[in-house]
Amino acid sequence: MDDTKQLFESAKIAGRSLLLLKEEQINCLLEDIAKETEAKIHYILSENLKDLQRMDKNNPKYDRVKLTEERILGIVSDIRNIISLPSPVGRILDKRTLSNGLHLSKKAVPFGVIGIIFEARPNVCFDVFTLCLKSGNVCILKGGSDAKFSNMAIVEIIRSVLDDNDINPNICTLLPNDREVIDELLNARDYVDLIIPRGGSSLINYVRDNARIPVIETGAGVCHTYFHSAGNKEIGQQIVHNAKTRRVSVCNTLDCLIIDKDRLNDLPYICDKLKDDHVIIYADKLSYEVLKAHYPSKLLKEASTDDFGTEFLDYKMAIKTINNINDAIDHISKYGSKHSEAIITEDETATILFESLIDAACVYVNASTAFTDGAQFGLGAEIGISTQKMHARGPMALQELCSYKWIIEGSGQIRK
Known part of the structure; x- marks a missing residue:
């Protein structure tokens, strides 16, 4: 002492x-x-x-x-x-x-x-x-x-x-x-x-x-990306892949993809590039049923409640299917860590609602959470x-x- x-x-x-x-x-x-x-x-x-x-x-x-x-x-x-x-x-x-x-x-x-x-x-x-x-x-x-x-x-x-x-x-x-x-x-x-x-x-x-x-x-970052019913699937694929795989060991990495139920048919496309990086997906029942014919079986697991709210810091990601934007906001409010949250949408009303109600230090619209970094914000190293x-x-x-x-x-x- x-x-x-x-x-x-x-x-x-x-x-x-x-x-x-x-x-x-x-x-x-x-x-x-x-x-x-x-x-x-x-x-x-x-x-x-x-x-x-x-x-x-x-x-x-x-x-x-x-x-x-x-x-x-x-x-x-x-x-x-x-x-x-x-x-x-x-x-x-x-x-x-x-x-x-x-x-x-x-x-x-x-x-x-x-x-x-x-x-x-x-x-x-x-x-x-x-x-x-x-x-x-x-x-x-x-x-x-x-x-x-x-x-x-x-x-x-x-x-x-x-x-x-x-x-x-x-x-x-x-x-x-x-x-x-x-x-x-x-x-x-x-x-x-x-x-x-x-x-x-x-x-x-x-x-x-x-x-x-x-x-x-x-530091602690349980980060979500929400693919809204009005989301662009090409943008969604690029953002999800970047946010998850750019560098998995940092706190701005994607941990959970949230997707509207009526866009589940686009989920195999959105997740397609993840398999190249051997990302293990913990999918809820609805998303699992959609992915099982398209995503490698050794990389696809059925999610448990413990997989939501987990900061993986690894090549792992959860998927949650919801009915609408209000359900997405509720899920993030329950499991997020107030770090970085993103929405992929072309709908202005959804954008405003998400920006207003998400309680996080950084809220993204149509961009990867990987940008949460002092140097990327023009602030120098953080x-x-x-x-x-x-x-x-x-x-x-x-x-x-x-x-x-x-x-x-x-x-x-x-x-x-």
């Missing part, structure tokens, strides 16, 4: 110097990190291989842990994209002068010290640190054991660049792999201002239930997808990593 407390204290102290950095200095640091990451690609991949060698390739987490040269170059591109974005710090959100002459301004400021607890994906180290640096925040990282060597290598690169630039490296702190450290972080009220968990529902629920620090819930309603919702990028404070300037006013 004493060692961990020292890490927390050092991170908080380091935050003071971070507040004094100018945007130009921060951008130079980010460029140096991008260059050093490019130069150390082979080192990162060799450490990542150590993690992969400890895993079963059939484990859905394997793809989340895996880094490739292409993925690292994508991370470098995201870092440079963040450089191009304006700093959110210091923005004046409101300004007014009172009748007594007091000048008030509402100013965006960093949260301070942000603790990130995440599973598997080592790219989170880069995403979190670069966004925190650009928004003036210190980050304390607690990664999972699956990506132990990858996380250590990435943080080592970041801290070496900071050290070379005479910046306190404790603005990026990686906590030990011990699980007990999570509870210490969740209770570090004197040092940490905000906790953001990134991972499955069990992690997020644990953090929410045990933290004594404000938490922003992110620190997570918030599924709650306080402060931030959807992709959390630079602006969402700021709080605000009021600045009151006077000339001797006192209150009677």
